[in-house]
Structures are given as structure tokens and as C-alpha cells.
Amino acid sequence: MKPKLIASIERGEVLPTSFFNRPAAHVARGLLGKALMRKRGAIVMSSIVTETEAYEGPHDLASHSARGRTARTEVMFGPAGRFYVYRIYGLHWMLNVVTGDIDDAAAVLIRGVDHVSGPGRVAASLKIDRSLNDREAVPETGLWFEDLGPSLPTRRIKKTPRIGVDYAGPVWSAKKLRFVLQ
DNA sequence: GCAGTGATCATA
DNA sequence: ATGATCACTGCC
Numbered sequence: 001m002k003p004k005l006i007a008s009i010e011r012g013e014v015l016p017t018s019f020f021n022r023p024a025a026h027v028a029r030g031l032l033g034k035a036l037m038r039k040r041g042a043i044v045m046s047s048i049v050t051e052t053e054a055y056e057g058p059h060d061l062a063s064h065s066a067r068g069r070t071a072r073t074e075v076m077f078g079p080a081g082r083f084y085v086y087r088i089y090g091l092h093w094m095l096n097v098v099t100g101d102i103d104d105a106a107a108v109l110i111r112g113v114d115h116v117s118g119p120g121r122v123a124a125s126l127k128i129d130r131s132l133n134d135r136e137a138v139p140e141t142g143l144w145f146e147d148l149g150p151s152l153p154t155r156r157i158k159k160t161p162r163i164g165v166d167y168a169g170p171v172w173s174a175k176k177l178r179f180v181l182q
Numbered sequence: 183g184c185a186g187t188g189a190t191c192a193t194a
Numbered sequence: 195a196t197g198a199t200c201a202c203t204g205c206c
Binding site for chain 1: 203
Binding site: 067070071072086087088089090091092 | 186188190
């Protein structure tokens, strides 16, 4: 399904930096049901976040930051509310938003919006690439989040292990840090 | 099931 | 410089 044009939907409040300056799991859960806004030229699109994954700090063996501070992961060690965008398998862009305090090195992966399933497809549908890396989630960037209203009831949120993180070992691959809007 | 695809990082 | 790995997707 194509994202709706902004003209046809109600506008919400821009999520502030403080929203992201919390533990990754809280942010991942909190982002479900929020609007992911994308502005390119004169076109503004709005998509509802339906699936996320939390990647905690360097102690989380599934997190890129567990490998230490590198050129790629540098943004994870920075302030909350910035995007961490990287390419995987030479093909797909992954969209994350950094969470927690500086040096927490945590982030949330956007895995699904509306009827778009899979993080690579999310980025493709929103025309997201490296140019968004290390940019702030504010309207001026052209990519940001908005709160549309009341928070979701817990029963609509399903928690499961994260996808594709077997390399993290039995303990961290089993942690229920994936959040899906039912 | 598995090929495609290339950046990234450790090793040298 | 070289090689392994990869928070995936699409087609068999």
C-alpha cells in the first residue's frame, strides 16, 4: 500500500529528542502506532510504525555497538534522536534511530510501517539512504516522527525475539526485543 | 533453499 | 591487500 499524502491525514506533534532519550526497548515499544513522516520536495508522506526492534548498548551482543566504536557505529554512540542508516548485503538500507544517553550506543530498527514488512523495504519505500545517517529526526531533515494521539493498549503489542541475530548467541538472540503492532 | 551485492572491519 | 561477515529480499 502506498503511504498516504499528508493532505488526507491529521497532523500530529513532532516527537521531541526526550522521547528517544530513554532505554531502546521503551522507545521501540513507544514508536509503534506513531507516524513516520517523510518529506521529499513538495511531497510529504506519513506511515504508521508497526514493527520495531531494540538494540541495546555494547553489552547487547546483537547490537553493532557490541563490536566497539567504529566509523560505522560512531553515530550510535552519539546523542538520541539521530538516525543510524547503514547498508547491508550491499543492497538494502536499514533505518534506525539512536536512543538513550551519549555513549549508551543503543538504537531502534524500524522493521515495518503500514503494510510494508521488512526493514529493507521500509527504507526503499521511503527513499532512505546514507544521506540520512547521523541526521536529526526533525522536520527540517525530511524524516521525523509524529505522535498521532493516545498511546496503544498493551494487548495490541506483541513481543518476540529479534530477526536474524543468531550470531548474538543463545541469550541475546532470545531476548524479546522485537515489538509488533497487532 | 539460496544467490545477489558491496560496505565494513579485522588481519597482515 | 585480502577475506569473512552481514539487524535482507526475491526468486527457485
